Amino acid sequence: MLVWERPEPPDRPVPAPLSRDRIVSAAILLADADGLEAVSLRKVAAVLGVGPMRLYGYIATKDELLDLVVDAVHAEIRPAGDGWREALRSLAEATRHAAHRHEWFADLIGGRPQLGPHALARMEAAVAALGGVDVDTAVPAIAAVDAYVVGAVRREIAELRAERATGMDKRQWQAAHGPYLERTFATGRFPALASAIRDGTHLDADQTFRTGLDFLLDGIAARISS
Known part of the structure; x- marks a missing residue:
């Protein structure tokens, strides 16, 4: 199942709430500042103040993360x-x-x-x-x-x-x-x-x-x- 179809994990009462949108926003922030080489699941997790393993409930691979950030930019193009x-x-x-x-x-x-x-x-x-x-x-x-x-x-x-x-x-x-x-x-x-x-x-x-x-x-x- 592609990332677009895969549901996100249910919300949990934790100090740092997480979602794909928040993950994508953090990845774009890193890429805009320092290029694609600055984007990794570990660095995105650090920006969000969570452990890297928490991201894997939302995104399986870095390739999926890149698919998501590219799609987010496509929202700006009409x-x-x-x-x-x-x-x-x-x-x-x-x-x-x-x-x-x-x-x-x-x-x-x-x-x-x-x-x-x-x-x-x-x-x-x-x-x-x-x-x-x-x-x-x-x-x-x-x-x-x-x-x-x-x-x-x-x-x-x-x-x-x-x-x-x-x-x-x-x-x-x-x-x-x-x-x-x-x-x-x-x-x-x-x-x-x-x-x-x-x-x-x-x-x-x-x-x-x-x-x-x-x-x-x-x-x-x-x-x-x-």
Whole structure:
């Protein structure tokens, strides 16, 4: 029986009451502060002021705990707006914002479908928002948006982590590596790339995300209208 279906132990009159919701909240607190490596049943139990063995009545493994924390973040993600395009745009933006609030979330999405109640409610809302679109177009369209968002937020989170690890923000990194690129481009081996970097518009992270999303939504619109 999956953790979503397994009942919690009955309440007991103890000094530190426990529930899955309290366990998940404590795990998210640890992950937000110090990353997934800071999350263990022992550390969660310490935050809650209970012995680690008490958690096993609610959660059998760390994998179950991670399933629960991911599902809790999915509760923050719902599509909004009128029409399928605004619904998919808001779904993408909400997922991105959730990943920036909880960096570790980007490490746990993108694999097999999440089956928790909040993740299923997110997908239900997305499919319903495309109710007027043929299902064989709607489901791949949602999957395409999700795939784009996963790739985009992982790139953004990787950049943030690199900034912390090196102490250099994006502009400082570019300034440090600029002379190397100029020397390389001067060889004439990469003319198209040199032109793109020198002459192209350099977008910030928000603009890059929204521009790429517009390209994707334009393609979906073309498929729907064909």
